[in-house]
Amino acid sequence: MYRKQVRRRRAVLVVLIVAALVLLSTQFSESQGGPLHSMQRAVASVFAPLEEGATRALKPARDLINWVDETFQARGQNSDLHSQVQQLRTQLATAQGAEGENQQLRKLLGLDRQGTLAGYKPVTARVIGRSPTVWYSTVTIDPGSGSGIQIDDPVVSGDGLVGRITDVTHGSAEVTLITDDRSSVSARVLPSGPEGIAEPEVGNPSDLLLDFIDKNQTVHQGQMVVTAGWSNGAISSAFPPGIPIGEVSDATVGEQQIYQRVHVQPFADIRGLDFVQVATGGPPRPGVPR
Secondary structure, three states: OHHHHHHHHHHHHHHHHHHHHHHHHOOOOOOOOOHHHHHHHHHHHHHHHHHHHHHHHHHHHHHHHHHHHHHHHHHHHHHHHHHHHHHHHHHHHHHHHHHHHHHHHHHHHHHHHHOOOOOOEEEEEEEEEEOOOOOOOEEEEOOOHHHOOOOOOEEEOOOOEEEEEEEEOOOOEEEEEOOOOOOOEEEEEOOOOOEEEEEEEOOEEEEEEEEEEEOOOOOOOOOEEEEOOOEOOOOEOOOOOOOEEEEEEEEEOOOOOOEEEEEEEEOOOOOOOOEEEEEEOOOOOOOOOO
């Protein structure tokens, strides 16, 4: 029984092969409406169900191949887009950083034109180091004594007073900021207000207190506070007069107090310093209060 089935299958296979050869041999010699053309159509009608079945059977395999190909193409495109996004993000960060630096440098140039540091030789410096925790204490700048910078030289930004030089090497210098708890600056309220000492508020380095202002002196919110500066001819304050420090944010007087508490919001962005200017070459000031 098995052998009969095998012989039958072989016979069918032979018939199919012969029919295929006939179709191939007559493909180029057929004429429209001729007997060969009729035979070809007949054979084609016989094989049509087989072709359709094969097409249906192979469709899942073709779909799988197409899906794999499209998936790899999509992953490649996604990787390219991700790389482009990273590149654009880097370019944007560089552009915005350069814009911020240019703004600071333009402000420093404007400070020179105003003549705020008349009699001094300004040295522009880049901030190269700062404490990640005690941000309000000190920063390090790149020029040092090799550029004429000395201890006690005033340091400003385009917005106002930043601090003073407290340590120096040939190629770098340390700036103690006005928000450091060791800092104190003689200051005056404009336009013709009282003078006092500006020091950091305890526990809030972003706020300065203008101490020793008599409670009978009138101080209003929004008034500008600048360095007072002083000189007796031989020595002078470390800070020249007229450097903007900040503006009065609040002024209160207690019933039992002799002096009023004047809060000053600094103009300089201590956290965001990139460039500063050191006022070098000023008058001698050894061992004097600031």
